[in-house]
Amino acid sequence: MYRENISNFVKEDRVKLLIPKNRGLNTYVRSLLPQIGVVTGENMEGLERIAKDDAAISSLEIDDIIMERTGQKTFQIDFVRGGDIPQLVEDFMGQGETVYGLTGDDLFDEYLMKMSWNNQRSGLKVLNTYDWFDEAAMYKRPALCLMARTSSISDLPEKPKLAMNSKYWFISNEYIEKAMYALGKKPAIKTYSGGTEETITDGINDCCIDIVYSGKSLRENGLNVLDIVRFSDIVLIGQDPNDMGNAFCEDYRQVMERKLNPKEDSLTTKLLNDGKERRNKIGVEMMELFSAIESGKNIPGEITDVMYALNLLMVAEGISPREIASALYRR
16 A cells, blocks of 8 residues: 655654554554654664563653654654644644654544634644555454444434443544434443443443454454444644644634624724724734733733734735735745
8 A cells, every 4th residue: 555755744854753652553553654754674673672562562651762763864753642642742842842643533533622622723734644454454444433232223222321432532422413313312421441342241331432443342242333433544743834824814804804793892893993092002012012021921922912913903904814924925
């Protein structure tokens, strides 16, 4: 299977690369590394020696590092939990480091859904997707499935007791609301860190949502797959180069919305309609930024206020973000 070389997406010569230490994810991502140009054959031995030691993998922490040099690039490989990779990539980016991550796209989607739930915005994007293909897997790749002893969803009780793997809380709840509710099923949900299939065998729950890989646990517990929630692949994630621009444009859009739909009690409406007040606002925000620089406190917050003031000016003067972007490129 063709695999895009990581150099197509990673342009820096020296980067930190986070890969999962979870056993299943680690095994598959490790097999990808030589295929995508992260390690060469001669450098693979040390990585495999550590990764094949289950005891070592289970105890690896953030400071367990392997250095791999491929051509002109140096990868600092850190083993971390797959579900933590998106947050850690953002954390390291916040410290000014050049960092990328390889993890499951299901875990990344779960992270984005959690961010949205908390009214937060991620600065990450998917740079490339590497298809997961394994002949030994029941569905040739991991599949998040709804499982039970019954043969169909309609055979479940009206309010089934459902065991959910906590790693997939948001994805699973979205499925429940869109698919199970439509069939008249309103589950009573309990979350677990693993072993969800066994809770059905033990008579604790009626069904579960969890990952099916080889299907061994499914068969051992006498369960059926009632529905496939989603499949999983591997994604390379990194900084979204348009993140700041997107945030600035969203703020601009909100100011423009207030111009098109003014509100009497809105400060933005007042500032858009009064040039003197608007100029004073820009001056005040600049002075507060200077004070923040002097004190070293809340500089990001004050920069945000200045950007809002500049968006007020742009909307009032009929200047679009595209005009500013073009002027910046010309510089």
